Amino acid sequence: MTAILELQNVGYRAQENQILQGISLSVGAEDYLTITGPSGGGKSTLLRVLASLLTATEGKILFKGQDISEKDPIEYRRQVSYCFQQPTLFGRTVADNLDFPFQIRNADIDVAKQKSALEYVGLPESYLSKKITELSGGEKQRVAMIRNIMFSPDVLLLDEVTAGLDEANKDIVHNLIEHFHKDHHVTILAVTHDATEIAQASHIITIVKGKLEVTK
Amino acid sequence: MNLDVSNWSLTLAGLLVLVAMWIGYREKLGIDREIITAVIRAVIQLFVVGYLLKYVFRVNNVFLTLVMILIILFNASWNAQKRSNGMAHALPISFVAILASTGVTLGVLILSGAIKLIPSQVIPISGMIASNSMVAIGLCYRSMNTKFRDQRQSVMERLALGGTVRDASIGILRESIKTGMAPTIDSAKTGGIVSLPGMMSGLIFAGVDPVRAIKYQIMVTFMLLSATSIGSVIACYLAYRNFYNSRKQLKDMPNND
Known part of the structure; x- marks a missing residue:
C-alpha cells in the first residue's frame, strides 16, 4: 500500500532538549496506527510535528510523496487534522464551534450536516444552541472531534482523545473513529493507552525517550 | 485672571x-x-x-513645526514599543500606528477648520493625540502578549483545524483593540462628571467662557476616540503576525507530552 505519511529520520529539538530523534516510519493510506510509550517520551510532540504545529529540526516528512515543509501549512492541516487531548471549545455555543470549519473555508454553513454529526455522537440537534459551559467533559470532546471531521480529512491525529472519559463516552468516540476509518477511509494515528484503541489498530509503535522502540 | x-x-x-x-x-x-x-x-x-x-x-516655520511633531511621534513610538515585551519590529509598527492616527485626526481637524495650521495649535494637539495613541498601543501590546500566552492552546486548535493565522488570532485581536480603546471610552463617558478634562480646564483657567470651552473638549473627545481606534487597529493588525513563524506556527511552543 502507498505511504500517505513517510517520516525520514525525523528529530525535534527545543533549545537544549532533544525530544525526538531519528524516527523513520511509513504510514500507509487507511492505516490505523497507535502510538504508545511512557509519558514524557515525545508522543505528543511527534503528533504536533506531523500536524505541522511544530517543525521537525532534523529529517523530513513526506505527505503523499511531497515534503510537508514545501506545502502550505494551512492546506496541509485541513488534510492532516490534529485532535487535542483536552480540547478547548470556542465562542459561546456548540454552533460557534461547528461553524468554524465552514467559516475558515468560506463555505456556507450546512446546518443539516452539523445536526447529523451531532446525532452521530449521541447529541441531540438542540445542542447546536447549547452553551459550551453547560457541556460535560465527554460532550466537549465529542463536539471537538466533530469539529475536526466536519470536512473529512485524509489523516486524523488523535492525542489521547479518550483519556479521562467514562466508558460510555469512550465507546461513542471509539465508534466515531472506527466509522471514519472504515467508511471514510481516513488514516488514523492515535497516541493512546486505551486497550480498545490498541485493539482496533492495524499497527502499533512505541516511542521511548524520543526514539522509535518497537513496531508491530 | x-x-x-x-x-x-x-x-x-x-x-x-x-x-x-x-x-x-x-x-x-x-x-x-x-x-x-x-x-x-x-x-x-x-x-x-x-x-x-x-x-x-x-x-512660526513649517519645517520646524514638522520636526517638532516628528520628535513627539518618535518619543511616543519609543515609549509604546517598551510595552511590547521584546516583540520584533515593535518600534516601526508603533511609529506607523501613531503617525497614521495623528496624521488622520490632525488632518480632519485642520480641514474642518477646528484648529489652525499654526505651531501653537498643531503642536499641542499632536502631543495630545500621540500620547493617547501611545497609551492605547501600549495596552494593545500588553493585552496581546498576555492573551497569546493564556490562550495558547485555543490558538493552536484553530490552527490545527486549518484556520489561517488571522482566523486563529481574530478573537485576541478584537479583545486587544477593545483594551486599547477602553480608557478613552471610559474618560469620554465620565468627562465633565468625574473630571474636567485638560483642554477644558486650561481654557476655563485662561478665562474662556465654560460653554465655549466645552466645545473644544467635545472636539478633543472626538479626536481621541478617532486616534486611539486608528492607533489600536493598525498596531494590533501589524503586530499579531509576529506571534507566528513563517510556517504559520505559534512561536515558542511549550513541549509537553
Missing part, C-alpha cells in the same frame, strides 16, 4: 512632593529615589519644552 505662577508659589507647591515622599517613607514603599528622579525630570523637561515651544511659536 492670574495666569502667572510666581517662583515663590511654585516653590511652596513643591512642598506637595514632600507629602508624597513622606508617605513613601512611612509606608516603606521604597519609591523615594524614584519620586525625586521623576520630579527633577519633570521640571527639567517642562522647562526645556517651554523655552523650545516659545522659540518655535515665535519663528
Whole structure:
C-alpha cells in the first residue's frame, strides 16, 4: 500500500532538549496506527510535528510523496487534522464551534450536516444552541472531534482523545473513529493507552525517550 | 485672571512632593529615589519644552513645526514599543500606528477648520493625540502578549483545524483593540462628571467662557476616540503576525507530552 505519511529520520529539538530523534516510519493510506510509550517520551510532540504545529529540526516528512515543509501549512492541516487531548471549545455555543470549519473555508454553513454529526455522537440537534459551559467533559470532546471531521480529512491525529472519559463516552468516540476509518477511509494515528484503541489498530509503535522502540 | 505662577508659589507647591515622599517613607514603599528622579525630570523637561515651544511659536516655520511633531511621534513610538515585551519590529509598527492616527485626526481637524495650521495649535494637539495613541498601543501590546500566552492552546486548535493565522488570532485581536480603546471610552463617558478634562480646564483657567470651552473638549473627545481606534487597529493588525513563524506556527511552543 502507498505511504500517505513517510517520516525520514525525523528529530525535534527545543533549545537544549532533544525530544525526538531519528524516527523513520511509513504510514500507509487507511492505516490505523497507535502510538504508545511512557509519558514524557515525545508522543505528543511527534503528533504536533506531523500536524505541522511544530517543525521537525532534523529529517523530513513526506505527505503523499511531497515534503510537508514545501506545502502550505494551512492546506496541509485541513488534510492532516490534529485532535487535542483536552480540547478547548470556542465562542459561546456548540454552533460557534461547528461553524468554524465552514467559516475558515468560506463555505456556507450546512446546518443539516452539523445536526447529523451531532446525532452521530449521541447529541441531540438542540445542542447546536447549547452553551459550551453547560457541556460535560465527554460532550466537549465529542463536539471537538466533530469539529475536526466536519470536512473529512485524509489523516486524523488523535492525542489521547479518550483519556479521562467514562466508558460510555469512550465507546461513542471509539465508534466515531472506527466509522471514519472504515467508511471514510481516513488514516488514523492515535497516541493512546486505551486497550480498545490498541485493539482496533492495524499497527502499533512505541516511542521511548524520543526514539522509535518497537513496531508491530 | 492670574495666569502667572510666581517662583515663590511654585516653590511652596513643591512642598506637595514632600507629602508624597513622606508617605513613601512611612509606608516603606521604597519609591523615594524614584519620586525625586521623576520630579527633577519633570521640571527639567517642562522647562526645556517651554523655552523650545516659545522659540518655535515665535519663528512660526513649517519645517520646524514638522520636526517638532516628528520628535513627539518618535518619543511616543519609543515609549509604546517598551510595552511590547521584546516583540520584533515593535518600534516601526508603533511609529506607523501613531503617525497614521495623528496624521488622520490632525488632518480632519485642520480641514474642518477646528484648529489652525499654526505651531501653537498643531503642536499641542499632536502631543495630545500621540500620547493617547501611545497609551492605547501600549495596552494593545500588553493585552496581546498576555492573551497569546493564556490562550495558547485555543490558538493552536484553530490552527490545527486549518484556520489561517488571522482566523486563529481574530478573537485576541478584537479583545486587544477593545483594551486599547477602553480608557478613552471610559474618560469620554465620565468627562465633565468625574473630571474636567485638560483642554477644558486650561481654557476655563485662561478665562474662556465654560460653554465655549466645552466645545473644544467635545472636539478633543472626538479626536481621541478617532486616534486611539486608528492607533489600536493598525498596531494590533501589524503586530499579531509576529506571534507566528513563517510556517504559520505559534512561536515558542511549550513541549509537553
